[in-house]
Amino acid sequence: MINIVFFAQLREQLKSDGLQLDIPTPCTVKEIQVALLEQNPQWSDFLSNPALMCAVNQDMVQLDAMVENGNEVAFFPPVTGG
Amino acid sequence: MDDNCPYDLLSVQEADFDVAHEYAQLRENNSQDGAIVYEYAQLRENNSQDGAIVFFSGLVRDFNQGQDVTGLFLEHYPAMTAKALAGIIDQAKSRWPINRVRLIHRVGQLHLADQIVFVGVSSSHREAAFEACHFIMDYLKKQAPFWKKETTKKGDWWVETLEKDQKALDKWQQDDPTDS
Numbered sequence: 001m002i003n004i005v006f007f008a009q010l011r012e013q014l015k016s017d018g019l020q021l022d023i024p025t026p027c028t029v030k031e032i033q034v035a036l037l038e039q040n041p042q043w044s045d046f047l048s049n050p051a052l053m054c055a056v057n058q059d060m061v062q063l064d065a066m067v068e069n070g071n072e073v074a075f076f077p078p079v080t081g082g
Numbered sequence: 083m084d085d086n087c088p089y090d091l092l093s094v095q096e097a098d099f100d101v102a103h104e105y106a107q108l109r110e111n112n113s114q115d116g117a118i119v120y121e122y123a124q125l126r127e128n129n130s131q132d133g134a135i136v137f138f139s140g141l142v143r144d145f146n147q148g149q150d151v152t153g154l155f156l157e158h159y160p161a162m163t164a165k166a167l168a169g170i171i172d173q174a175k176s177r178w179p180i181n182r183v184r185l186i187h188r189v190g191q192l193h194l195a196d197q198i199v200f201v202g203v204s205s206s207h208r209e210a211a212f213e214a215c216h217f218i219m220d221y222l223k224k225q226a227p228f229w230k231k232e233t234t235k236k237g238d239w240w241v242e243t244l245e246k247d248q249k250a251l252d253k254w255q256q257d258d259p260t261d262s
Contacts, residue, residue: 007229008231009240055227058159059165074162076227076229077229077240077243078243079224080223080230080242080243081199081222081226082198082219082226
């Protein structure tokens with residue numbers, strides 16, 4: 001089981017702050033994104049945005065990063081702190 | 083973060099901060115840091131006394147993406163924020179001979195002209211302190227999980243990322259002789 005979390009504008013667009021995803025592991029972040037879109041086709045305009053950033057276990061990664069069972073995967077818009 | 087340096091502090095907080103207090107903390111008794119903490123560094127070179135403190139404080143401004151701006155709401159990813167900031171401090175410490183680092187970032191509802199971020203760096207020499215402070219701010223803006231939402235009388239708007247922030251980051255990567 002993977003813990004998925006969304007933040008900021010993406011959280012508002014998806015109307016979800018996260019969910020538990022059952023998917024065979026290890027897999028890539030990209031495969032998780034595809035699985036989420038298959039389950040929630042209404043998210044395609046937002047979750048397919050190539051500008052989105054992602055993190056696995058609170059480390060920023062690219063879409064080809066590997067995910068293990070029990071990991072936390074976050075998707076969010078480009079950051080705007082400081 | 084480097085477990086050997088108790089003087090490095092980072093805070094993610096709703097409360098305001100006092101620049102004079104933070105500056106005093108960076109300055110106080112720092113000639114002793116080497117004697118207490120950096121035993122290995124002291125063996126190599128006993129020059130731990132700081133000769134420079136550089137700090138930056140950022141204020142809430144109108145991002146001009148909305149009208150009649152009343153303030154900002156700062157969202158963050160609580161489980162990741164401190165880890166990301168500590169990683170940025172570690173990168174700065176690996177590039178420059180700096181001593182103490184203090185980093186504060188506020189979250190929650192802020193108003194125009196409020197203080198939002200503080201970065202303070204102490205070092206033996208000013209060049210390292212200036213550059214490390216600048217580096218930490220540039221990396222924070224592109225790699226720490228904070229998001230600004232502008233609150234206006236006509237509704238709320240998420241602030242868009244700026245191309246100039248990526249260019250600022252690219253400059254440090256081009257300048258890093260160890261980064262292939």
